[in-house]
Amino acid sequence: MYNVFLALSPIFILIVMGWIFQRAQFPGPTFWPMAEKITYFVFFPALLFLSLYQADFSEADFPVLIVAVSAPMLAVCLLMLCFRPLIRISDPAFSSLFQGGLRPNTYVGISAAYIFLGETGLTLSAMVIAIMIPLANTISVAVVTRMGDNHSKGWLRAFKSLLTNPLIIACAAGIVANLSGLRLGLGTDEVVGILSQASLSLGLLAVGAGLEFRGLVSKWLPIFCSSIFKLAALPLLMGYFALWLGLEAEVVFVAVIFASLPCGAAAYVLARQLGGSLDMMAAIITVQTVAAMISMPLILGLFSG
Known part of the structure; x- marks a missing residue:
């Protein structure tokens, strides 16, 4: 586990640096929202497109990977919905708890996969993201639309946002380009490659800059419940299910990386669009990001052998 922690430490150091920069207002208060945008x-879409464009889908047994990623996500969603009557919070607050238990911070995941497995990690990450992001977005839109303050409106707007999601578009474009045999010319692949190189470091710094620690104590129970679902239940279920399906060790490891990630900032954007609890969502993202510094090495240590 110690070796796993050491391998992950650059990711969390960059997150802490981003938080320090934001607190110091360096390079300026308007920089970090634009950097994240x-x-x-x-x-990040450039990185996903390039990884899927260059991927060999036959190596990862992609149809089995779809089942290995989707089934545990759906199972955890069902568990969270069954858990709803047991916790006394508003529907908008529960919609944020739900997003926190499902959605991954892909910046952290793809950085971790690259640290452990290099280019192979990037390729496998893109495959997992191509499954996980559309599914997580679709389910989250449905739940937040139903439970958020704007539950009587916003379906069309929400699904328009889903269809125009840059990560989903990049994954779809990369897969189509790969399977169709399309070849990029006129230096296009080099341009995409150069753009993709900026994604990991800047993305992690932006994660740190977005952390907000005020008002966490009063929300401890939903934060705790959401974190248990996201940082423990989902990765353990996905890891052992993927092993049971017979996937190769590297594929299982990358699937577990993405299942063990803290919730990402995209959940906050969706909560704002559809009337989820913004304070709750910000608190969950912050606590999970910090807690993942402990939980990810523990979880990944189980599947690193």
Whole structure:
């Protein structure tokens, strides 16, 4: 486990650096929202597209991987919905708890996979993301639309946002380009490669800059419950299920990386769109990001042998 922690330490150091920079207002208060925006819409999609464009889908047994990723996610969603009557919070607050128990911070995941497995990790990450992100977004839109303050409206807007999600578009484009045999020319692949190189470091710094520690104590129970679902139940279920399906060790390991991730900032954007609890969502993202510094080495240590 110690070796896993050491391998993950650069990721968490960059997150802490981002938080320090934001607190010091360096390079300026308007920089970090713009940095996150360009990473989300340009740099990270470029990385996903390039990884899927260059991937050999036959190596990872992609149809089995779809089942290995989807089934545990659906099972945890069902568990959270069954848990709803047991916790006394508002529907908007529960919608944020639900997102926190499901959605991954892909910046952290793809960085971790690259640290452990290099280019193979990037390729496998893109495959997992191509399954996980559309599924997590679709389910989250449905739940937050139903339980958020705007539950009587917003379906069309929410699903329009889903269909125009840059990560989903990049994954779809990469898969289509790969399977169709399309070849990029005129230096396009080099441009995409250069853009993708900015995604990991800037994305992790932006994660740290977005952390907010005020008002956490009063929300401890939903935060705790959401974190148990996301940081323990989902990765353990996905890891052992993937092993049972007979996937190769590297594929299982990357699937577990993405299942063990803290919730990402995209959940906050969706909560704002559809009337979820913004304070609860921000608190869950912050606590899970910090807690993952302990939980990820523990979980990954189980599947690193």
